[in-house]
Amino acid sequence: VDLAVAWLGIQMDNPLINASGVMCRTVEELEALRHSAAGALITKSCTLEPRKGNPEPRYASTALGSINSMGLPNAGYRYYLDYARRYDHEHGKPLLMSVSGMSLEDNLEMMAAFDEAALPVLVELNLSCPNLPGKPQIGYDFEASARLLAEVSKVYRRPFGVKLPPYFDPVHFGEMADVLDGCPSIGFVTCINSIGNGLVIDLERESVVIRPKDGLGGIGGDYVLPTALANVREFARRLPGRHVIGCGGIRSGREAFMHILAGATVVQVGTCLYEEGPACLARIRDELVYLMQDKGYRTLTDFRGRLRTL
Numbered sequence: 684v685d686l687a688v689a690w691l692g693i694q695m696d697n698p699l700i701n702a703s704g705v706m707c708r709t710v711e712e713l714e715a716l717r718h719s720a721a722g723a724l725i726t727k728s729c730t731l732e733p734r735k736g737n738p739e740p741r742y743a744s745t746a747l748g749s750i751n752s753m754g755l756p757n758a759g760y761r762y763y764l765d766y767a768r769r770y771d772h773e774h775g776k777p778l779l780m781s782v783s784g785m786s787l788e789d790n791l792e793m794m795a796a797f798d799e800a801a802l803p804v805l806v807e808l809n810l811s812c813p814n815l816p817g818k819p820q821i822g823y824d825f826e827a828s829a830r831l832l833a834e835v836s837k838v839y840r841r842p843f844g845v846k847l848p849p850y851f852d853p854v855h856f857g858e859m860a861d862v863l864d865g866c867p868s869i870g871f872v873t874c875i876n877s878i879g880n881g882l883v884i885d886l887e888r889e890s891v892v893i894r895p896k897d898g899l900g901g902i903g904g905d906y907v908l909p910t911a912l913a914n915v916r917e918f919a920r921r922l923p924g925r926h927v928i929g930c931g932g933i934r935s936g937r938e939a940f941m942h943i944l945a946g947a948t949v950v951q952v953g954t955c956l957y958e959e960g961p962a963c964l965a966r967i968r969d970e971l972v973y974l975m976q977d978k979g980y981r982t983l984t985d986f987r988g989r990l991r992t993l
């Protein structure tokens with residue numbers, strides 16, 4: 684069984700990446716990922732200036748997943764750009780960089796800086812942070828998304844990707860696919876970000892479990908797998924010439940297989956990585972190998988996008 688993937692000019696020996704935001708805010712965390720079984724790694728979404736993020740507690744896990752309202756804590760884009768400049772792109776694993784500016788101007792300033800640096804990285808532009816009080820997710824505003832992508836394409840002259848929020852209606856799948864189809868620079872879409880603004884309740888305490896936004900936060904884990912798979916399949920169908928990165932609900936080789944069957948080129952692991960640590964990536968990789976062996980597949984292309992309908 685061969686898990687190798689070659690896409691958008693990068694080679695990965697397996698399709699597993701951390702989800703942006705998990706275990707990727709500091710150089711130490713990124714280095715731990717680089718030394719893990721990950722096929723590639725992605726940095727925490729960055730802003731123009733460093734951010735402390737929301738008040739704690741801002742993350743909680745449940746039997747079925749997680750809720751977070753981190754509030755985009757990060758060291759600022761210069762820190763991650765510096766890591767990328769020092770990174771051994773030649774011999775190391777592919778490095779992806781997540782960008783999530785607080786405004787159009789901030790996004791353009793950061794993307795222009797990444798363009799100037801001309802590093803062999805892939806940029807994932809985050810259109811879906813659900814946890815900035817008072818700020819809507821750009822990905823739910825189709826006109827604003829189209830404007831942002833058109834402006835970014837002028838300052839960042841290479842293919843890049845977007846991190847999308849989950850959509851829940853075929854009309855919205857279509858509208859966002861049209862926006863992305865109209866932007867030739869989009870080489871990949873990552874589906875999905877956490878399902879925004881859920882509410883987890885602690886029954887004993889009769890209380891919410893995170894402080895920001897009176898307990899509202901992005902939901903991840905088992906809760907989101909069906910929604911993630913739907914978004915992967917719907918965008919893979921609508922954007923045949925672009926890659927889809929599957930993210931949401933992956934905690935074993937089984938869900939990784941499902942995401943790829945639904946059309947994902949590679950996949951990202953979030954909640955499971957947060958809860959179990961980088962060792963989960965070797966476990967998930969091995970489980971995917973065994974599953975492929977059981978099913979008689981030798982490579983990911985043998986089943987990618989081959990989800991049967993009835």
Ligand SMILES: C=Cc1c(C(=O)O)[nH]c(=O)[nH]c1=O
Binds near residue numbers: 728756814
């Ligand atoms: C970049 C901010 C995000 C955050 C955050 O930093 O609160 N949490 C998520 O689940 N998704 C995000 O995109």
